[in-house]
Amino acid sequence: MANKPIYFNHDGGVDDLISLFLLLQMDNVExxxxxxxxxxxxxxxxxFASRKIIDRFGNGGLxxxxxxxxxxxxxxxxxxxxxxxxxxxxxxxxSGEIRTPVAEKPAHLHMIDAIRNRDEKTTLxxxxxxxxxxxxxxxxxxxxxxxxxxxxxxxTFREAGNVAEPEHDGTAEWNVFWDPEAAGRVWETNIEIDxxxxxxxxxxxxxxxxxxxxxxxxxxxxxxxxxxxxAMVPPLVHFSTNSTxxxxxxxxxxxxxxxxxVKVETINSxxxxxGPSQGRTVETADGRPVNVVYDVDRDAFFDYMTELARRx
Ligand code: AGV
Ligand code: CA
Numbered sequence: 001m002a003n004k005p006i007y008f009n010h011d012g013g014v015d016d017l018i019s020l021f022l023l024l025q026m027d028n029v030e031x032x033x034x035x036x037x038x039x040x041x042x043x044x045x046x047x048f049a050s051r052k053i054i055d056r057f058g059n060g061g062l063x064x065x066x067x068x069x070x071x072x073x074x075x076x077x078x079x080x081x082x083x084x085x086x087x088x089x090x091x092x093x094x095s096g097e098i099r100t101p102v103a104e105k106p107a108h109l110h111m112i113d114a115i116r117n118r119d120e121k122t123t124l125x126x127x128x129x130x131x132x133x134x135x136x137x138x139x140x141x142x143x144x145x146x147x148x149x150x151x152x153x154x155x156t157f158r159e160a161g162n163v164a165e166p167e168h169d170g171t172a173e174w175n176v177f178w179d180p181e182a183a184g185r186v187w188e189t190n191i192e193i194d195x196x197x198x199x200x201x202x203x204x205x206x207x208x209x210x211x212x213x214x215x216x217x218x219x220x221x222x223x224x225x226x227x228x229x230x231a232m233v234p235p236l237v238h239f240s241t242n243s244t245x246x247x248x249x250x251x252x253x254x255x256x257x258x259x260x261x262v263k264v265e266t267i268n269s270x271x272x273x274x275g276p277s278q279g280r281t282v283e284t285a286d287g288r289p290v291n292v293v294y295d296v297d298r299d300a301f302f303d304y305m306t307e308l309a310r311r312x
Contacts, residue, residue: 003030004123006256007114009067009107010249011039011128011175012046012083014229019127019253020050021225024058025308026257031058032122033114035107037067039128039178040075046083051100052092057222057312058100065103065110069131071178073165073279078243085232091225108135112143121148125256127249129175130154134182137189149192153252154183155281156198157267157292163279164242172272172279173198180273183281187271187288196252197281199294200262204247205236210302222312226305250305251296258304263295 006029010016023029034054036046043066050064086092103110111132115122124147126133133150136143154175156162161172168177176183186193214227233245255262268287272280281290 003028004256005030005032005118005120006123006125007033007111008125009035009037009111009128009132010126011037012041012043012049013079013249014082014086014233014245015247015249016041016127017046017049017053017083017086018226018229019249021053021057022250022253022305022308023256024054025222025311029256031062032118033065033110034062035065035067035103035110035132037069037107037128037132039071040174041080041083043067045087047102048098049083049087049092051098051102052087054100055095055098056092060099063101063103065105065107067107067132069107069135071129071131072180073177075174075178082232086229089228091221091228108132108139112136112140115143115146118146121146123148123256124150125253126150126152127252129178130182130186131179134179134185137185144189144191147191149194150186151194151196151252151256153196153201153249155195157269157281157283158198161280162198162242167276168278169276171277173281176271176281177279180271180279183271183279184273193290194255194264194293195290196248196255196293199292200296201246201248201251203296203298204251204301205240206230206233206245206247207236211235213306217306217310220310220312222309223306225312226309247305251301254301254304255293257308261297261301261304262293264291264293266290267292
């Protein structure tokens with residue numbers, strides 16, 4: 001089977017960076033571009049970490065584009081710091097040099113080029129807010145028909161989202177909340193959207209048994225890298241708090257390599273862009289259809305991601 005062209009835009013969290021690492025191990029995936037948006041990260045360490053991950057675990061041939069997009073609702077600083085910790089890991093700094101270059105163009109223009117330069121349609125994987133995609137569509141509406149689909153970690157149709165901020169009612173998921181208008185813009189298009197929403201990501205919290213499993217296998221470099229990265233973020237122990245870590249983006253990425261891990265249903269939906277529910281995705285009869293990933297085989301997912309890491 002021919003390799004699937006994938007363009008990856010992420011926002012530098014631990015699970016975004018692990019997603020990049022795992023994408024580089026997948027069969028049937030050809031990464032055509034990587035870009036980083038400073039949403040749930042600071043840009044500099046997230047771009048460094050991405051370049052070093054490609055150097056250490058990829059086959060070269062890529063550059064990493066920096067986004068100059070800005071959101072409406074900033075992420076908490078503590079979370080944005082995570083990229084500094086990944087970037088500092090000894091395994092990413094052993095060689096003492098960085099070969100993967102920074103792209104000349106900003107992320108949204110870099111993505112337009114990557115899409116136009118392929119004869120086949122490109123699948124977009126977004127694990128942060130949709131700002132760069134919204135801007136790209138405004139500048140270059142022609143790319144819409146060259147997009148196979150958008151696979152996005154974002155949204156929820158549950159009562160409870162994961163935003164706990166003043167002036168908000170808690171119904172939004174963060175990647176929508178950071179830039180609700182960008183999601184609204186993408187909702188206006190005819191692009192097929194696979195939404196890996198909190199319904200499914202809530203089923204894959206970071207737990208101690210998973211950490212122990214990676215620790216036992218740490219003689220494998222790839223599995224050790226998982227363990228080191230997930231040592232930086234808080235697991236679910238007694239109950240879920242605002243900072244509890246889930247494998248949001250990694251589940252999203254895993255659906256590319258292994259579709260049968262998840263169950264999907266189509267929901268017509270609208271994005272609320274203003275007021276106390278801004279960033280909320282709601283089911284509406286006249287809304288646009290999205291394929292919502294609402295269920296996951298949790299054990300098969302952890303087996304699959306660990307198996308990918310072992311390939312290093
Ligand atoms: O809402 C989930 C998104 C995912 O793309 N991000 C983290 C993932 O990369 C924001 C987020 C929500 N809760 C968080 C987040 C937390 N407790 N720590 C860090 N980031
Ligand atoms: Ca993310």
